[in-house]
Amino acid sequence: MVAVLFGGQSPEHEVSVISGMQAFAATDTERWNPVPLYLAKDGSWWTGPKLGSVDAFSRTDAFRSLGRRVSVRPAPGGRLVLDPERRSRFSRTALQPVDIVFPVLHGGSGEDGGLQGLCETLGVPYVGSGIIGSAVGMDKDISKLLCRQVGIPVVEHVAIREADWADRENAWLDRCESDLGFPVIVKPARLGSSIGISRASERSGLDRAIEDAFRYDGKVVVERAVPELREVNCSVLGDPVDAVASVLEEPVSSDAVLSFQDKYMKRDAAPGGAKSQRPRGMASLDRLIPAPLDEGETEEIRRLAVRVFRAFECAGVARIDFLREGTTGRVFFNEINTIPGSLSFYLWEPSGVPFPDLVDRLLEIAVRQHHDRTARVRSYAVNLLSERDLRGLKGAKGS
Ligand SMILES: Nc1ncnc2c1ncn2[C@@H]1O[C@H](COP(=O)(O)OP(=O)(O)O)[C@@H](O)[C@H]1O
Numbered sequence: 001m002v003a004v005l006f007g008g009q010s011p012e013h014e015v016s017v018i019s020g021m022q023a024f025a026a027t028d029t030e031r032w033n034p035v036p037l038y039l040a041k042d043g044s045w046w047t048g049p050k051l052g053s054v055d056a057f058s059r060t061d062a063f064r065s066l067g068r069r070v071s072v073r074p075a076p077g078g079r080l081v082l083d084p085e086r087r088s089r090f091s092r093t094a095l096q097p098v099d100i101v102f103p104v105l106h107g108g109s110g111e112d113g114g115l116q117g118l119c120e121t122l123g124v125p126y127v128g129s130g131i132i133g134s135a136v137g138m139d140k141d142i143s144k145l146l147c148r149q150v151g152i153p154v155v156e157h158v159a160i161r162e163a164d165w166a167d168r169e170n171a172w173l174d175r176c177e178s179d180l181g182f183p184v185i186v187k188p189a190r191l192g193s194s195i196g197i198s199r200a201s202e203r204s205g206l207d208r209a210i211e212d213a214f215r216y217d218g219k220v221v222v223e224r225a226v227p228e229l230r231e232v233n234c235s236v237l238g239d240p241v242d243a244v245a246s247v248l249e250e251p252v253s254s255d256a257v258l259s260f261q262d263k264y265m266k267r268d269a270a271p272g273g274a275k276s277q278r279p280r281g282m283a284s285l286d287r288l289i290p291a292p293l294d295e296g297e298t299e300e301i302r303r304l305a306v307r308v309f310r311a312f313e314c315a316g317v318a319r320i321d322f323l324r325e326g327t328t329g330r331v332f333f334n335e336i337n338t339i340p341g342s343l344s345f346y347l348w349e350p351s352g353v354p355f356p357d358l359v360d361r362l363l364e365i366a367v368r369q370h371h372d373r374t375a376r377v378r379s380y381a382v383n384l385l386s387e388r389d390l391r392g393l394k395g396a397k398g399s
C-alpha cells in the first residue's frame with residue numbers, strides 16, 4: 001500500500017491538499033493501492049477513501065466525519081501501520097500496513113528532511129529526495145552557498161540571524177548597502193509561497209523588511225534585486241545518477257514579487273465562462289510553457305537544472321527556479337523545491353510524461369533508492385557492550 005501523505009503543519013497546507021488530491025488521482029490503483037493519508041493542521045492523522053476527494057476539505061472539518069482518525073506507528077519489517085483509533089480491542093484486521101510513503105507535503109517538516117529522516121529511521125521506503133537534499137533545499141542561504149561552491153551562478157546575498165541582528169542593525173544595514181546596493185529582496189530563509197518576502201529600495205525600508213521577515217524565521221536572506229527579471233523554472237526527474245530535465249516554464253505575475261495569491265489562489269475558468277470553485281494549486285499560475293527563450297538558452301538552463309539536482313543529491317521530482325536578468329541575460333539559481341506544487345506534472349505532460357507515468361516513475365525510484373540505502377552492511381556482529389569489548393573501549397574516548 002502506498003500512503004499518499006498531504007496536508008501538514010505548514011502555511012502551505014491547502015496547497016499540499018490540492019497537490020495530494022492530484023497525486024492520489026494519478027496513482028495506479030491496481031499496481032500501487034494508494035490510500036490517502038491526511039495530516040491535519042492540529043497534527044492528527046486521518047485516512048479513508050473519502051479523503052481522496054477535495055470535497056472532504058472544502059468544508060472546515062468535514063474530514064473528521066468523512067475520514068477515520070489513525071495513529072501511525074512502526075511495525076516489524078520496515079513497515080508503518082495505520083492504526084485506527086477506535087479499533088476493536090480484539091480485531092487487528094483494521095491495521096493497514098504501509099509499504100511506501102508518498103509525501104506530497106509542501107514546506108515544514110514534510111519537505112525539510114524531518115519526515116524523510118523518520119522514514120529512514122523506521123526503514124520505510126519513501127518518494128522523493130532524501131534528508132540532505134530536502135534539508136539543504138529548504139534553506140535559501142545554505143542552498144546558495146552550496147550552488148556557489150559547485151559553480152552554479154547565484155545572486156549575491158547576505159544572511160542575518162536574529163541574534164546577530166539585535167544591537168548591530170546599523171552594521172548589517174551598512175553591509176547590505178555596500179555588498180548589494182539597492183534595491184534588494186528580503187526573505188525568510190526557510191519559508192515558501194512568498195510569505196514574508198518584500199522589496200526594499202532604501203535603508204529605512206530595508207530595516208522594516210528585515211524586521212518583518214524575522215516574524216517568520218530566525219534567519220533572513222537579503223539579496224540583490226535582479227533587474228528586468230524574468231523567472232524560469234525547470235523540473236528534474238530521476239536520481240543523482242540519472243536525471244532528466246522537463247520543458248521550461250515562465251510564470252507570469254501581476255506584481256513585482258510573485259505572491260501567494262498569484263501562485264495558488266487563481267481559479268479555473270470552467271467551460272462556459274463560469275468560475276470553478278476549486279483552486280488548482282500550482283497548476284493555476286499564469287505561465288508560459290515552454291518559456292519563450294531561444295534554444296541555446298533553454299538547453300543551458302535545463303543543463304543547469306540537472307546540475308543543481310545532482311549537487312543537492314535529489315531523487316524523485318524537483319522544481320528548480322531560476323532568475324533571468326534582462327539587462328545582462330545572466331541566469332541565476334534562485335531556489336529548489338524538492339516537493340514541487342502539483343509535483344510539476346504540468347511540466348512533464350508537455351515533456352511527454354503523462355501524470356500517471358510520472359507517479360509510476362516516482363514510486364519506482366523510491367523502491368530503488370530504498371534498496372540502495374538498505375542493501376549495504378549496517379551492523380556488525382561485534383557487541384561493543386559485551387564485557388570483552390568494553391575493556392577495549394576503556395579510555396578510548398579522547399585517546
Ligand atoms: N533576487 C531577486 N530579484 C528580484 N525578484 C526576486 C528575487 N528573489 C525573489 N524575487 C521574487 O520574489 C518571489 C519569491 O521569491 P522566492 O525566492 O522564489 O521565494 P518562495 O520560496 O517564497 O517562492 C520570486 O518568485 C520573484 O518574483
Ligand SMILES: [Mg+2]
Pocket residue numbers: 193321335
Ligand atoms: Mg519561489
